[in-house]
Amino acid sequence: MEKQTVIQVSSISKYYGANTAVDHVSFQVKQGEIFGIMGTNGAGKTTLLEMLMGLRTPDTGSIEVLGFDALQEAERLKEEIGIHLQSTSLVDKMNVREALEVFQAFYKRKSDLNRIIEQFGLGPYSDKLIKRLSGGWRQRTALAIALVNDPKIIFLDEPTTGLDPQTKKDYWSLLVDLRKQGKTIVVASHDMEELQRNCNRVGVMRKGEFIICDNPSRLISELPGGGLTMEAVYMYYAVDIQGSVSV
Numbered sequence: 001m002e003k004q005t006v007i008q009v010s011s012i013s014k015y016y017g018a019n020t021a022v023d024h025v026s027f028q029v030k031q032g033e034i035f036g037i038m039g040t041n042g043a044g045k046t047t048l049l050e051m052l053m054g055l056r057t058p059d060t061g062s063i064e065v066l067g068f069d070a071l072q073e074a075e076r077l078k079e080e081i082g083i084h085l086q087s088t089s090l091v092d093k094m095n096v097r098e099a100l101e102v103f104q105a106f107y108k109r110k111s112d113l114n115r116i117i118e119q120f121g122l123g124p125y126s127d128k129l130i131k132r133l134s135g136g137w138r139q140r141t142a143l144a145i146a147l148v149n150d151p152k153i154i155f156l157d158e159p160t161t162g163l164d165p166q167t168k169k170d171y172w173s174l175l176v177d178l179r180k181q182g183k184t185i186v187v188a189s190h191d192m193e194e195l196q197r198n199c200n201r202v203g204v205m206r207k208g209e210f211i212i213c214d215n216p217s218r219l220i221s222e223l224p225g226g227g228l229t230m231e232a233v234y235m236y237y238a239v240d241i242q243g244s245v246s247v
């Protein structure tokens, strides 16, 4: 059976003065996909994610998420999505369980916190201050916070930056489990290996444009001149011809 489209992006742009951060981007995400977004620093990934989450208003185009207009129905949409905080500094002074409870209070629908704590292995840490946790456990906590309203879609902006390879793997196995539970995951990342291994499809951004979007193995095998890894895909599509990154 054809999977349902849960995100429909049609020709959205975002301008910051004369700077075009996102340039007429269109794509769809299906229910249950892990959808990756890659691109150089400044390519527009965060701006794109923020528009999908209803946190930023596009200057052109439209976005439908789970049947809601991300612009007109942003409040309603927030009930249905999980947002992974880039920094947990806001909740640094709380322990893990307190942070989960505080964030859950914002939502009507509530997931079972004990189940999340167990699923994420957070039990031994639930009364520990977040600021005392290692990077990996902080990111795990941030992901747990994104799940307090039992969202259908989870948006993640570079969640594994700075984590060691094993901690990254452990983190991704949580995401794969969430996908198996039917969640849709949209994730921006600079880690080519994790995108290649885990994403159903990856969109490549360059200077605000969506250059190409396909599953990782096709992106690699159809690379003009041949390629073996997402690194080659990145070098070909994401880095501009002069080899300089966008600013």
Ligand SMILES: Nc1ncnc2c1ncn2[C@@H]1O[C@H](COP(=O)(O)OP(=O)(O)OP(=O)(O)O)[C@@H](O)[C@H]1O
Binding pocket: 016, 019, 020, 021, 039, 040, 041, 042, 043, 044, 045, 046, 047, 048, 247
């Ligand atoms: N609030 C803002 N005001 C003005 N310009 C901004 C703002 N946010 C982002 N930009 C600019 O928009 C462009 C896209 O930035 P964005 O943060 O979306 O890129 P990114 O791909 O997420 O980068 P990174 O990988 O470094 O996080 C950049 O040129 C950036 O300088």
